[in-house]
Amino acid sequence: MDIQTEMTAPPLSGGLDPAQAREAADAVRNAIYRATILLDSQKWDEWLALCDENFVYDIKAWSPEINYDMTYLHGSRKDLEALIRLLPKHNTDHSPLTRHTTVYTVDVADDGATAKTVSAFIVFQHLLDGTNSHIDSGESRLFLVGKYYDTFRIENGRALFTSRETRLENRRLDKGSHWPI
Amino acid sequence: MPAxxxxxxxxxxxxxxxxxVDSRVYTDQEIFDEELEKIFKKAWVPVCHESELPKAYDFRTTSIANEPIIVTxxxxxxxxxxxNVCPHRGMLIERRPSGSFYEGQPSGNPKRMxxxxxxxxxxxxxxxxxxxxxxxxxxxxxPKENVGLRxxxxxxxxxxxxxxxxxDNPISLEDWAGEPFQCLRKTLExxxxxxxxxHKAIVDTNYKLWHDTNCEFYHDFMHYHNRVTGFNDAYFARKNESFEHGHIVVGTFEVNYDQYEGFESRAGLSFPHLPPNQWYMIDLFPGMNFNLRGSALRCDVVTPLGPNKVMIEFRGLGLxxxxxxxxxxxxNHHNSIWGPFGRNLHEDLIGVQGQxxxxxxxQEPRRILHGRQENQTIHDENGMRHYYDEWGKWMNRSPSNPELPYSAPAIAAE
Incomplete structure (x- = not known):
């Protein structure tokens, strides 16, 4: 069996027509990749436009140091709107971040109205002004590694994020970031 | 004056x-090596919290001044x-950051390191x-009696x-830090x-520069919420009080979170015996910080890795x-400001990495100014002056010229 097909094909149980299921899965997949490009481009408002009014965002990590499932950032859509609005007022490391996202699984609900996905991501940081730009700018570093656990509402062929759990593998985060991941 | x-x-x-101070106190390898021997191998360091090893046989590993440590x-x-060193051939006994000895390991029995x-x-x-x-x-x-752990x-x-x-024979912990902790003792205990x-950050800067940032609030101007919405007379009136052994405490005031754009009030959740929205900060020599702000307690601990490299461990605590x-x-309250994706910590770390x-x-030595005098309130730099006077005593070096032996500053360290 083709592993790629098995990993990404939506479950065909229930009453959903296979073609509709594929269409829903495609919409979900497109939303994840579009979100990646918009986050990379720092088009924060356009990224939020991909999200439902009740969207909830988390950055989490399991700590084997303290044996605790940690939440590094939690916010509703309203919280994120405020966070984004204030970004220009902060002193920030402006080194661009780019994400390499791969959608692993898409599970569309039987009624075709919701979906859950698991994607892997790697975030690279392309140094600009974080340290000594004369020496360091132009260097790319691995910044974050983890998985996105996303949920969606699907309506009229469009998939809207209802939640994103950004789960990090690395916990040495050095200066961190002001930006959603 | 022109340039x-x-x-x-x-x-x-x-x-x-x-x-x-002379910037060589931040850059010189010989001074750094001496700091590990004279300061970090003799000071009390809060290496973890007891909740990180809640059950019998739990352990946590850490290090001080390059020496690996296991807490059980x-x-x-x-x-x-x-x-955390085997007396036989010097192997690190436990490699994991935390865990339990209750279960056996591939080479050993349960309930044993x-x-x-x-x-x-x-x-x-x-x-x-x-x-x-x-x-x-x-x-x-x-005999086994001769090869116990250190x-x-x-x-x-x-x-x-x-x-x-x-x-082996340090000053008692009570004498070391009892006085600065007095303001929060009832609350914390x-x-x-x-x-x-x-979480941890490894930053290319000297450990003292991180502690300096924790010892002064003059860098308020770096943070949007502090410079725009946080300032009022009560904020500036807080005292930066010095204690024996190089420690300082910043007194409390009531934070008006309703004035913080994008933040909710923290009045609904506090700590025992503490009115809502209070903010106390305890800075201990040579580089530990306890910061209780409303509903969350933060603790920073530095592990110096070189003259220009420090690991900072950040902890957040509740009840x-x-x-x-x-x-x-x-x-949420802790991480919105102090988390790795929060508003202020990122800026603090950019600041000290820039230094x-x-x-x-x-690099050419230069003078780093610690001369603000504002009646020992939070934009005074008396906390840093107090710290470096203590540093000079421990190192027997003058912070303003580390090639010279320590002598008392012209103005008494407050």
């Missing part, structure tokens, strides 16, 4: 001795610390209890933090606390008795 030439740039500033909780519930290399085993008190093929190899020449001074105190000192946040909702609120960029080994 200065090199001679003017290097001239002594028109301030009194003690109001600036024995079946008697006592927390003890040892060098086992060196995986040659299966020597130690109990939770550090006694050597098993040497593999002991009789065959050592006959009766090396025990370290260890106390659980000031809100359940686990304090370790590499010196009312009921058990629990760590809910941990063990928190409901899930209360805990989530504390986490680290201009103060690297081999």
């Amino acid at each position: 200065r030439n090199h001679t003017q740039w290097m001239a002594t500033p028109p301030l009194q001795k003690g109001e600036w 909780r024995g079946p008697d519930n006592e927390v003890r610390a040892f060098l 086992t060196c995986m290399f040659h299966a020597w085993q130690f109990d939770m008190k550090g006694n050597c209890v098993y040497i593999s093929r002991e009789k065959e190899g050592y006959q009766d020449r090396l 025990r370290l001074r260890c106390e659980v105190k000031f809100g359940g933090f686990v304090w370790v000192n590499l010196d 009312a009921e058990p606390m629990e760590v809910f946040h941990y 063990k008795s928190d409901t899930p909702e209360e805990r989530q609120t504390r986490i 680290g960029t201009t103060m690297r080994p081999g």
Whole structure:
């Protein structure tokens, strides 16, 4: 069996027509990749436009140091709107971040109205002004590694994020970031 | 004054001795090596919190001044610390950051610390209890009593933090930090606390530059919420109080979170015996910070890695008795400002890394000014002056010229 097909094909149980299921899965997949490009481009408002009014965002990590499932950032859509609005007022490391996202699984609900996905991501940081730009700018570093656990509402062929759990593998985060991941 | 030439740039500033330091205290390898020996191997360091090893046989590993350390909780519930070094051939006994010895390991038995290399085993008190093929190899020449672990001074105190000192005969922990903790003692010791946040940053800067940032609030201007919405008379009136041994405490005031754009009030959740929205900060020599702001307690601990490299461990704590909702609120409050994706911590770390960029080994020494005098309130730099006076005593070096022996500053360190 083709592993790629098995990993990404939506479950065909229930009453959903296979073609509709594929269409829903495609919409979900497109939303994840579009979100990646918009986050990379720092088009924060356009990224939020991909999200439902009740969207909830988390950055989490399991700590084997303290044996605790940690939440590094939690916010509703309203919280994120405020966070984004204030970004220009902060002193920030402006080194661009780019994400390499791969959608692993898409599970569309039987009624075709919701979906859950698991994607892997790697975030690279392309140094600009974080340290000594004369020496360091132009260097790319691995910044974050983890998985996105996303949920969606699907309506009229469009998939809207209802939640994103950004789960990090690395916990040495050095200066961190002001930006959603 | 226009921009200065090199001679003017290097001239002594028109301030009194003690109001600036020579940047070699941040860049010199010899001074750094000496700091590990003279300061970090003799100071009390809060290496973790007791909630990180809640059950008998739990352990946590850490290090001070390059020396690997293991902290264990024995079946008697006592927390003890040892060098994490096998007395046989120097192998690191435990490699994991945390865990339990309750279960056996591939090379050893349950309830034992086992060196995986040659299966020597130690109990939770550090006694050597098993040497593999002991009789065959050592006959009766090396009794187990002679090869116990190196025990370290260890106390659980000031809100359940686990304090370790590499010196066998240090000043008592109570005498070391009891006075600065007095302002929060009742609060921190009312009921058990629990760590809910941990992350670390390794930053190219000197450890003292991080502690400096924790010792002054003049860098308020770096943070949007502080410079725009946080300032009022009560904010500026807080005192930066100095204590013996180089410690300082910043007194409290009531934070008006409703004036913070994008933040909710924290009045609904506090700590025992503490009115809502209070903010206390305790800075301990040589680089530990306890910051209780409303609903969350933050603790920073520095591990110097080189003149221009420091690891900072960040912890967030709430009450063990928190409901899930209360805990989530504390986490959100802590991380919205102090988390790795929060508003202020990122800026603080950019700031000290920028200092680290201009103060690297081999760079021209220059004066770093600590001369603000504002009646010992939070934009005064008396906290740093107090710290460097203590540093000079421990190192027997003058902070303003580290090639010279320590002498008291022209103005007394407040």
